[in-house]
Amino acid sequence: MSTVTIADIQAAAARLEGHAVKTPLFESPALNERIGGRVLLKLETLQRVTAADELVITSVTHRHADRLRSHELIAKRWGLSG
Numbered sequence: 694m695s696t697v698t699i700a701d702i703q704a705a706a707a708r709l710e711g712h713a714v715k716t717p718l719f720e721s722p723a724l725n726e727r728i729g730g731r732v733l734l735k736l737e738t739l740q741r742v743t744a745a746d747e748l749v750i751t752s753v754t755h756r757h758a759d760r761l762r763s764h765e766l767i768a769k770r771w772g773l774s775g
Contacts, residue, residue: 717770 716735724732754760 718733718735721732721734724734754763
């Protein structure tokens with residue numbers, strides 16, 4: 694078995710560029726505290742664990758402007774803002 698080098702990883706990343714869909718990472722403060730380190734999760738992991746087909750994000754605010762801002766922030770985080 695050969696050792697994987699940084700150059701191997703960079704070459705693989707270059708081959709995948711434009712073909713792989715990049716999805717955001719979300720930090721888990723609860724897991725960070727539990728293990729004493731930083732834990733980043735992909736929502737795909739949550740989908741596999743829960744077997745969910747969709748993820749619904751709800752923001753509860755009293756002001757319409759705040760609700761719009763929360764939608765803008767979610768869209769930006771998911772790369773959907775123009």
